[in-house]
Amino acid sequence: MVNNQPTKRDAHLNTPSDAPVIILVETSLAENIGMTARAMMNFGFTELRLVRPKCKWPNSKAINASSGAHSILTEAKIFKNTSEAVADLNRVGATTARLRDMIKPVKDPRGWAGVVRNSDVDLVRCGILFGAERVGLHNDDLALADTLIMVPTNPAFSSLNLAQTVLLICYEIRMASDVEIPSEIRRKGRGASLANQKEIIDFYEHLEEQLDKAGFLRVKEKRPRMIRNIRNIFNRALMTEQEVRTLRGVIVALTEKIRKP
Amino acid sequence: MVNNQPTKRDAHLNTPSDAPVIILVETSLAENIGMTARAMMNFGFTELRLVRPKCKWPNSKAINASSGAHSILTEAKIFKNTSEAVADLNRVGATTARLRDMIKPVKDPRGWAGVVRNSDVDLVRCGILFGAERVGLHNDDLALADTLIMVPTNPAFSSLNLAQTVLLICYEIRMASDVEIPSEIRRKGRGASLANQKEIIDFYEHLEEQLDKAGFLRVKEKRPRMIRNIRNIFNRALMTEQEVRTLRGVIVALTEKIRKP
Numbered sequence: 126m127v128n129n130q131p132t133k134r135d136a137h138l139n140t141p142s143d144a145p146v147i148i149l150v151e152t153s154l155a156e157n158i159g160m161t162a163r164a165m166m167n168f169g170f171t172e173l174r175l176v177r178p179k180c181k182w183p184n185s186k187a188i189n190a191s192s193g194a195h196s197i198l199t200e201a202k203i204f205k206n207t208s209e210a211v212a213d214l215n216r217v218g219a220t221t222a223r224l225r226d227m228i229k230p231v232k233d234p235r236g237w238a239g240v241v242r243n244s245d246v247d248l249v250r251c252g253i254l255f256g257a258e259r260v261g262l263h264n265d266d267l268a269l270a271d272t273l274i275m276v277p278t279n280p281a282f283s284s285l286n287l288a289q290t291v292l293l294i295c296y297e298i299r300m301a302s303d304v305e306i307p308s309e310i311r312r313k314g315r316g317a318s319l320a321n322q323k324e325i326i327d328f329y330e331h332l333e334e335q336l337d338k339a340g341f342l343r344v345k346e347k348r349p350r351m352i353r354n355i356r357n358i359f360n361r362a363l364m365t366e367q368e369v370r371t372l373r374g375v376i377v378a379l380t381e382k383i384r385k386p
Numbered sequence: 387m388v389n390n391q392p393t394k395r396d397a398h399l400n401t402p403s404d405a406p407v408i409i410l411v412e413t414s415l416a417e418n419i420g421m422t423a424r425a426m427m428n429f430g431f432t433e434l435r436l437v438r439p440k441c442k443w444p445n446s447k448a449i450n451a452s453s454g455a456h457s458i459l460t461e462a463k464i465f466k467n468t469s470e471a472v473a474d475l476n477r478v479g480a481t482t483a484r485l486r487d488m489i490k491p492v493k494d495p496r497g498w499a500g501v502v503r504n505s506d507v508d509l510v511r512c513g514i515l516f517g518a519e520r521v522g523l524h525n526d527d528l529a530l531a532d533t534l535i536m537v538p539t540n541p542a543f544s545s546l547n548l549a550q551t552v553l554l555i556c557y558e559i560r561m562a563s564d565v566e567i568p569s570e571i572r573r574k575g576r577g578a579s580l581a582n583q584k585e586i587i588d589f590y591e592h593l594e595e596q597l598d599k600a601g602f603l604r605v606k607e608k609r610p611r612m613i614r615n616i617r618n619i620f621n622r623a624l625m626t627e628q629e630v631r632t633l634r635g636v637i638v639a640l641t642e643k644i645r646k647p
Contacts, residue, residue, distance in 0.1 A: 167540055192545065192547070194543065228624075278428045279428055279430040282427040284428075285428055286421065289550060296554055299538065335640055336640070340639065341635065341639035359623065361622070362622045368615065368618075375593075375597065378600035378602035379600055379640040379641050
């Protein structure tokens with residue numbers, strides 16, 4: 126169905142309100158946050174989120190390293206955990222330097238830029254997660270993403286600087302915005318907008334609460350891994366809002382039998 | 387002219403002897419030289435030339451910033467002027483942040499990568515010139531290049547860090563070569579084989595049987611559509627055998643609470 130109303134956002138990808146959100150998780154070096162802000166502004170990105178930064182914040186070293194991209198730093202929002210930082214996003218990519226033991230689509234920055242390019246900016250907000258300098262993202266953070274992003278580096282020397290990884294991804298998204306890319310399989314319209322992460326995480330928590338009650342997650346040392354595995358299944362499905370509601374109904378149906386056996 | 391002699395160089399683009407030479411002119415900050423070496427090694431480049439570096443050389447700050455790409459720094463050659471530094475090269479690109487008053491082809495990094503890619507490695511050695519941090523290349527240096535390279539940055543904030551410009555160009559040249567790039571969807575091994583349709587349909591039927599018992603599918607005319615919708619969610623997830631087993635466990639856990647409330 127075509128909507129003839131003016132859209133709330135400019136259709137151009139790189140206007141501030143549409144550009145993907147950059148999310149740095151547990152960054153240690155303020156300089157890297159500053160360089161990230163600079164790289165973002167170089168390619169027209171403005172929204173930075175910091176999850177538990179490991180350096181003092183705000184930080185003059187970050188401001189110096191940003192070479193003038195102050196505004197991104199002063200407007201950066203701080204989050205206690207990654208799930209809050211992705212709550213309003215519909216699609217989440219997670220950068221990783223190595224393939225993890227989880228099943229998830231893997232794209233290079235150009236492939237991810239195609240995802241962003243082909244997403245309807247009025248319906249889909251995208252974000253990209255970047256882990257700490259030495260260890261990268263936790264598996265729990267990766268489980269919040271629908272896609273892993275790997276830069277095809279020299280296998281013998283694969284460790285990219287954090288801000289340089291941000292740069293490559295912002296660069297590719299900008300390049301994609303100027304270049305026509307054949308559209309991917311797109312979700313059908315009519316109210317089938319992708320769920321945001323808050324809706325998805327609420328669903329997970331609902332499911333996990335019921336699984337806890339049922340004793341399914343009782344082996345303590347296995348619990349985190351089981352939760353990740355289950356979340357990863359649903360994450361790959363890129364569910365719509367309606368689908369999340371359906372699955373919540375499924376959980377209620379399966380569990381409420383207790384009350385009316 | 388075709389040369390039938392065995393080639394001196396391996397035909398593969400990214401072997402050290404073929405990869406383009408990176409030439410930094412009058413660089414001020416040793417950290418930028420170190421970061422350049424790191425970016426080069428990230429994408430399989432090895433040959434660095436320095437024209438009149440403005441910092442002490444060799445320099446421990448450069449070594450620290452290279453994060454292990456020492457060998458590029460120790461083998462870097464120093465030149466008194468740019469013309470000597472490009473003397474053995476056949477094609478020279480010069481990076482610039484702004485269009486200069488000179489008539490010369492201008493390419494973005496991807497366009498330049500195409501030039502490198504399409505050059506016969508036995509006949510054409512390529513190099514890229516990068517100017518000083520604040521002022522860029524002199525016009526005399528630009529005059530030594532056959533092509534200007536401009537990164538399509540945000541016009542309102544166009545100043546890229548030196549090492550980041552090197553990174554983007556090395557990245558594009560590597561992307562243009564036929565090196566392996568992560569596949570769109572890569573499955574991890576270790577018994578994670580995709581479930582077959584029998585396993586998946588058994589899972590669906592198990593779920594639907596329980597939903598029938600719970601009355602979730604009681605509206606007869608809606609039932610087929612609801613079942614399709616639920617199946618579609620799980621179908622998109624492309625589950626492994628293990629994941630199907632996990633979800634069957636989930637159903638059992640959620641429903642068995644009936645028996646032991």
